Amino acid sequence: MTVRTNADQLLRTALVGEVTNPVLEGVSYAVDADGRPFVPVGAGGVQYRVRVGMTASGWAADQVEPGASIANPNPPANEALLVYACLGNRAVVRTGAAAGAGGVVVGKHEAFQAYKHVLVDFAADVLARLAPGDRIVVEAEGRGLQLPDLPRVACHSLSPRLWQRWAPEATPGGLRVRVTRVLPPEVVGMGSGRVSAATSIALQAGFAELDGLRIGDLVAIREWDATYVTGYHEEFLAIAAVVTGDSPLLGNGPAATILLSGPAAQIEPVLAEDANLATLLELP
């Protein structure tokens, strides 16, 4: 049985982001968990090689962002882009050599006091033509999504399109959702205390449950509440999509964008290997 939503009440709004350029603060090294200096590359710009569906670990990078990383150069407009954009939204290239090409929003990613990006997947031939500065229009739809029969379950960054493909099933008093794994609460590192609507949390290294993790995987986090702001709550559960690669930094790791949160008694995660954005959104 399907779960009722208010999808017919949602707005569809156009927002604009530009393909970012990577940023570095001076010529400084970051320091990894074992005290070794490294250069933190991977976030920002166009990533030709790493795509949604690939492994999240082992890249020579710090939270590599798959596909195209976009942001609006005006900070308040960027905040809106981050809040409005939902995973599964359509995006269209407005300017540059790839003008007219369509893509799909596959993540939101924040780095502390550094940047806030929306991540967009495009076909390889489109990525090859994209460049920093190209304008991308996001057809944002999904903010405000509610489940009328489950008012305590909060939806974030979840487009009606992704909802349909993910196809949560109704259970007596709740819903059942597909995920690739269930993680303990202490997996959450950087990102505790962030507003659930607009950002990402990092999944820290050190857990066997993260073995084989892929970018795009949907994961459940036990004892975690992301109704409004992300934090520990022994009676709640959160579902998030992995949107970047891992990180050499302590307390960091693959970034994950919140999709759903509510009382654990109402959300039943079931393991499914194909619970990945690449499959669900049929990415090219």
Place this chain on the structure above:
Amino acid sequence: MSPLVTNAERLVEIGLAGEVAHPTHSGAYSVDSYGRPIILPGMAGVVRNVRVGDQVFPWAADHLEPGVSIGSDDPSAHRALQILACIGNEVRVLDGPAAGAVGRVTGKHAFVLADFPQAALEVLAPGDRLAVRAVGQGLRLEGFQDVAPRSCAPGLLEALGVTADGGRLRVEVAAEIPPYLMGAGLGMSSEWANCDVMFTRWEVIERLGFERIRLGDVVAMHDQDHRYGRGYRPGHIAFGVVAHGGHGGVPGHGMGVATFLSGPAGRFEIVRADSANLRDRLPLPA
């Protein structure tokens, strides 16, 4: 048991300028862990009625910074203050009616937090200029190369009663924190601000028996590696002092703990002592 041998005499001591930071506000509500909109004070300025040694949770506050919050309007200078100031450092008031008063750094959060005698707290105000004698980064413990002091003034470990015994450091703590409660502050550098313990709901505080924890308490954080950044790592441990409090309760935040020591768990012996608090151990004047 033997006293600690350190490189304290090789450390440099730098005078840093700061001022009492003025509170700021976005005008927007925060949301607490029960989904209620909240506007609560706590950060920056001078808190005159809550000091290190007082309990963490009784206050109608969020991110309550006890005593004086020191910052700089110049972002680069503010960063230097955050990174270089160490717990236990001396702070002197340079101007205003409290000029000449001497306090001590007791923690870090958005600002460097300092305690002053009550008479000075009564007259200090935002904008008053302060000088921090920053010394401590670079501190090493002989025989403990795998243990990292962080933001730890020379003499702090001795004041807290830390001793070396058979290759282990004996540390007295008032409480022990499980890894699943570590929240905002993970992933940041070891010296920057602090790490929140997610005591944002009274039910959790009661269930784990933390009702009477005090600002300034020394705590052990299990399965935490805070040597090069802060994060989860089984078999490691970090020690800090409770730097900020209140139970305003934005999810993922909570009581802040500023790290001063971290290393492999096997290098430490933990001893529980309710008296393990900066107030009596530094000691801080009334």
